[in-house]
Amino acid sequence: MMPDRIVIVGAGQAGLQAAVSLREVGHSGPITLIGDEPGLPYQRPPLSKAFLLGKIPASGLDLRSPDFLAAQRIDLAGADPALVLDRAGKTVRLASGRELAYDHLVLATGARRRELAASGSNLPGIHYLRSRADAEALKARLGGAERAVVVGAGFIGLEFAAVAADLGFACTVVEAAPVLLGRAVSRATADHVRAMHEARGTRFLFGEGVARFEAGADGRVAKAVTSSGDALEADLVLVGVGVIANDGLAAESGLATDGGIVVDRRLRTSDPDISAIGDCAVAPHPQSERPLRIESVQNAIDQGRHLARVLAGADEAYAALPWFWSDQGGIKLQIAGLIHGHDRTVLRGDPQSGRFSVFCYRGTRLLGVESVNRPADHMAARRFVGTSLAPVFAEASDESLDLKRFLPAA
Structure with a gap:
């Protein structure tokens, strides 16, 4: 009851x-x-x-x-x-x-939000982005910004970097890992996303953390000093190091x-x-x-x-396929499934065109599909990932094959 x-x-x-x-x-x-x-x-x-x-x-x-x-x-x-x-x-x-x-x-x-444990991390001008209040405070600072530092190359950090590029101010992203979105996407997708951001003027520092922040004469943040001692000028900092x-x-x-x-x-x-x-x-x-x-x-x-x-009385296990998306400037990244643990990938489409998908497998099992500006691939993948109908490794790159062929019956 x-x-x-x-x-x-x-x-x-x-x-x-x-x-x-x-x-x-x-x-x-x-x-x-x-x-x-x-x-x-x-x-x-x-x-x-x-x-x-x-x-x-x-x-x-x-x-x-x-x-x-x-x-x-x-x-x-x-x-x-x-x-x-x-x-x-x-x-x-x-x-x-x-x-x-x-x-x-x-x-x-x-x-x-996960707080950043660095000296000076409570200085005015250092922002997080989790709540509506966070977003309103950050938005109020964008008009006067000229140089931004982003701590963390996850989805939030990259989406903000895209906003900075749209608004025309310089942005440096500091990331402790050797690659952006390291736990979320394949290396092929990560490399493409990085190239697209760099083409829009974003600078990346990988394998780096922020040791401390320094204030300017007005008491606001003016510099972010990396773990290797590089001093990055900043009048605005966004911290996105997870939740x-x-x-x-x-x-x-x-x-x-x-x-x-x-x-x-x-x-x-x-x-x-x-x-x-x-x-x-x-x-x-x-x-x-x-x-x-x-x-x-x-x-x-x-x-x-x-x-x-x-x-209401149903006796069923939760099994909905996870899917995600991120809009970053001209990049619409969509992911169907969970790709952690994949050991090989198949590329469908040409990254040079800005439109492609990456099929991520572990052995013969399709774990997930990442799509960049190919929404039709994503919508199909949401229906066949995790089923026995999913395309096998040898089929996935063949663009003459209509992905609708692999969809379950309605």
Whole structure:
């Protein structure tokens, strides 16, 4: 039987999706959505791209309107974070002192930015980019910027580097690893992305960290000094060195955690009355030999929908194929599947044209497909990666083969 009172801690993409999907599957009981930021639930991907460039206003980030939430009878408790979880009493106490009783609790607490441990890292002019407030503060500084330093060549850092190039100011990216996006994409894709950024004026320093930041006469950041002693002038710094799962509330209540909140294939925690979804959840997945914590909009949405079906009585394991995207200037990078552990690749298309895909295999198994400016390849890959219909290694490079041939029957 579906639980009556459902409390969702976390008003991001995963939490909101769970609430909406619960109504769609017929849940009629109270749903309370607890957020730790003011305002409505909002989308994060545009923060590092369209929002900074002024293509989307702040109001355009909202995922749903107040009228929609009211019509769906979703009670939003914004800017009132959950502080104490009492599993025995099945209550959650908020910062305001409000106490909520639940029959089932959903933890969709997301992740927080990883702070850079370097001297001077709290100087004015040093920014992170995780929340809407972060993006608004960064956007306010772009107009007067001339020289930016980005710490970290992950998706956020590269997307900001593309924004810097669009706005016409110099940008240097400092990355501790020997290659950009080292854990996310194949070497072929990484090399192409790097070349495209360099052609637009971005400079990369690989195998380097930032030892310290130095202030100018106005007290704002003026230099980033690398681990090898190179002093980089900067009037703006963006730090993008990853995120950490918000699993503190779960851990303090005795739930199992391991780099995130541990859940089973039905997204239940070690307490059957509590589930976890989204960026905070570490879940088994058929594409991986070990449980994963996946940071993506797709995963947040799909887990929210899946959990609603489970709470409505479905007995099914979460198995949605992970997929990701990143817009970086003229590069639209889309990834279907999880390529970690691949040992060989097949190129489909010509990188010189700016349009190609990389098929990543481990042995005979297709793990994932990376597509640069080839959306049709990506859409097909989302349907055949992880199935027995996927093209074999010898077939993937043959562009005379229509990828639709490998799609499952509708």
